[in-house]
Each structure stands twice: as C-alpha cells, then as structure tokens.
Amino acid sequence: MRTAPLMIILALAGAQIASAQRSCVENTVCVFARDGQDEITIWVESRLDEAQRVILMPRLLNLVSDRDLPYSAVYEPGTTTKALTLRRLRQNEYVNYELKYYTLPDYLGEMQCSDETACVLARKMDDKVLFYGMNLTDKVISLQFRPTQFENLYADQALPLWKVVPPADTVLLVETYIPRPMEPHNYRFTYRWYNGAIGERHSLDAAYLLPHAVPERPVRKGRSERADERNGVYWYVPDGARVRASRGGIVLGTHQSRQDTGDVYSVTVQHEDGSQAVYRYLDRVDVAVDSTLSTGAILGHAPQFVMLTVQILKPDLSLASVPIRFHMRDGSVRGLRNGEIY
Numbered sequence: 001m002r003t004a005p006l007m008i009i010l011a012l013a014g015a016q017i018a019s020a021q022r023s024c025v026e027n028t029v030c031v032f033a034r035d036g037q038d039e040i041t042i043w044v045e046s047r048l049d050e051a052q053r054v055i056l057m058p059r060l061l062n063l064v065s066d067r068d069l070p071y072s073a074v075y076e077p078g079t080t081t082k083a084l085t086l087r088r089l090r091q092n093e094y095v096n097y098e099l100k101y102y103t104l105p106d107y108l109g110e111m112q113c114s115d116e117t118a119c120v121l122a123r124k125m126d127d128k129v130l131f132y133g134m135n136l137t138d139k140v141i142s143l144q145f146r147p148t149q150f151e152n153l154y155a156d157q158a159l160p161l162w163k164v165v166p167p168a169d170t171v172l173l174v175e176t177y178i179p180r181p182m183e184p185h186n187y188r189f190t191y192r193w194y195n196g197a198i199g200e201r202h203s204l205d206a207a208y209l210l211p212h213a214v215p216e217r218p219v220r221k222g223r224s225e226r227a228d229e230r231n232g233v234y235w236y237v238p239d240g241a242r243v244r245a246s247r248g249g250i251v252l253g254t255h256q257s258r259q260d261t262g263d264v265y266s267v268t269v270q271h272e273d274g275s276q277a278v279y280r281y282l283d284r285v286d287v288a289v290d291s292t293l294s295t296g297a298i299l300g301h302a303p304q305f306v307m308l309t310v311q312i313l314k315p316d317l318s319l320a321s322v323p324i325r326f327h328m329r330d331g332s333v334r335g336l337r338n339g340e341i342y
C-alpha cells in the first residue's frame with residue numbers, strides 16, 4: 001500500500017497573499033487556499049463516494065497554524081471543509097509556506113503522526129487489529145513500534161519491534177488478534193524512527209566511484225578506534241579539489257565544525273539500501289539537504305584531503321563503518337590498499 005504525496009507551494013510577501021491554488025489527487029481529494037486578512041485558510045474538497053483521510057504537513061515561515069501539525073482528519077464524501085488557518089506572526093515581514101499532503105481511504109483506520117517523517121496506522125479487520133508504519137519521506141527509515149497498553153489483544157510476535165520502511169511506502173508492523181471478540185479491546189502505543197535500514201547488511205553488489213578526479217594521489221586507510229569511522233578512507237588532494245558523490249542517494253544532512261585551519265564541513269548521503277556515506281573535511285558544500293544526487297554529482301570542495309566513510313545502522317542503533325569497493329580505471333572493482341595511488 002502506497003501513499004500518494006502531492007505538494008502545493010504558495011507564498012505571501014508584504015501585505016499581499018498569493019491567490020488561491022488548487023492541487024488534486026486524481027478525482028479523489030483537492031486541497032486549495034483562500035485569502036484572508038493576514039491569514040490563509042487551507043480547504044479540503046472530498047470528491048469520492050467514500051470518506052477520505054488527509055494528512056496536511058505545512059512548513060511555515062512567519063506563520064502559525066491553529067491546529068497541531070502535521071494535521072490528520074477524515075473528510076466525508078462530497079464536502080468542502082476548512083482544515084487549517086495559517087496566521088501571520090509578525091507584520092511587514094516576509095511569509096512563505098510549503099504544503100505537502102497525503103490521502104488514503106478512511107476505512108484503513110486510525111492514524112497517529114508525530115512529525116513530517118512517519119505515521120502509524122491502526123486498522124481493525126474482523127477479530128484483528130493491524131498496525132502499519134508509513135514513511136512520508138523519500139528516504140529509507142527504520143520505525144520502532146512499542147505498545148504501552150494492549151487490552152484484549154494478542155500480538156503475533158515479540159514487542160517492541162523494529163521494521164524497515166522504504167521511501168514513500170507503508171509496511172505491516174504487527175498483526176494482533178482479539179482473543180475475546182465479544183469483549184471490548186483497547187490499545188495505546190508509542191513509536192520512533194531513525195534514518196537508515198536497521199540491521200541490514202551493506203549491499204555486496206555496491207561499488208563506489210572515487211570521490212575526486214585528481215590522479216596520482218595516495219590513499220590512507222583510517223586508523224580510528226571508533227566503529228563508525230574504522231573503515232574510512234582518506235585521499236590527499238590539492239587545495240580546491242572538487243569532491244563528488246561516490247554513489248547516488250539523498251542528502252541527509254550537512255555539518256559544520258571549527259578547526260585551527262578554519263571551518264570544515266561534512267555531507268551525509270543515504271543510499272537506496274539504507275546505508276549512508278559521510279564525506280568529511282570539505283571547506284565548501286554545494287548541495288542542499290533532501291536533494292537527490294546521482295553518482296558523480298559535485299558535493300563541494302576540499303582544501304587538503306577528503307575522508308569517505310560508509311556506515312550502516314546496527315540493531316543497537318549505533319552506526320558502524322563497513323569496507324567498500326571502488327571502480328578502478330581498468331574496469332575492475334576492488335578495495336583500496338593503504339599507500340597506493342589510484
């Protein structure tokens with residue numbers, strides 16, 4: 001079961017509010033905005049013959065919502081309903097927002113969403129209650145489901161548990177049974193998520209591009225005692241060398257730190273198998289968080305050397321670096337040796 005994400009973007013500058021824009025999921029649900037005095041109202045129009053649940057996830061600049069976000073509600077067939085009111089915080093300052101929303105049939109059950117990343121859906125079917133994890137992002141996440149109360153419910157596996165949820169997808173977390181169907185049942189739960197595929201091994205087929213295009217530079221294997229850096233590889237490069245993505249993926253984040261030589265940066269890129277590459281010791285970053293990169297895309301520049309570490313998420317939630325193989329100029333794929341030139 002997949003969700004159907006759509007996005008509408010509206011902007012407000014000065015005292016003027018952007019004219020209403022409409023975004024629709026086929027002939028199911030439409031979401032649009034209406035102007036007001038220093039406010040924008042978000043409306044949901046339900047077009048099908050069955051109720052629809054809509055999750056609204058606006059990102060706001062100088063605006064505040066009248067409801068907790070993300071906001072999830074059920075909309076009856078053939079209705080047009082005001083869902084949110086966004087009010088200006090500070091007069092005469094720029095206002096902007098981006099609105100992303102998801103739709104799914106209401107019969108799928110109750111839903112809890114903690115942020116813009118993940119939701120848990122509870123669906124009752126006959127004498128069962130099924131709990132699903134939803135990933136609302138373009139990244140691989142791992143989601144933990146932890147019940148705090150199960151009354152007249154029996155799970156088919158040990159709890160709490162972790163499940164890997166692919167990008168923009170929904171997976172079954174746990175199936176529970178109602179042992180006494182004629183009696184009431186009840187449940188409460190919490191959940192949390194991490195970027196990455198917990199407990200998954202690094203793909204044996206993965207091969208990496210050298211992260212720079214400067215020839216005749218020696219390699220130095222990492223000597224760190226830290227598990228997340230132990231298999232890191234260093235390349236010496238001339239000042240200003242361009243650093244490129246050794247493998248395509250999505251930018252999870254960038255980090256800035258201060259050293260004696262000045263500011264240094266790192267970039268973390270998640271791959272399709274949930275592993276992540278960390279590129280360290282850059283002096284400039286040219287990519288944005290959440291951007292999608294192809295292999296070879298320019299990440300930034302390095303002044304002296306660059307370090308590449310590929311990590312996986314272990315069951316204890318720690319990160320561990322893994323050995324990796326590279327594409328060689330002769331067409332082969334193999335690991336690097338300390339001190340050699342590639």
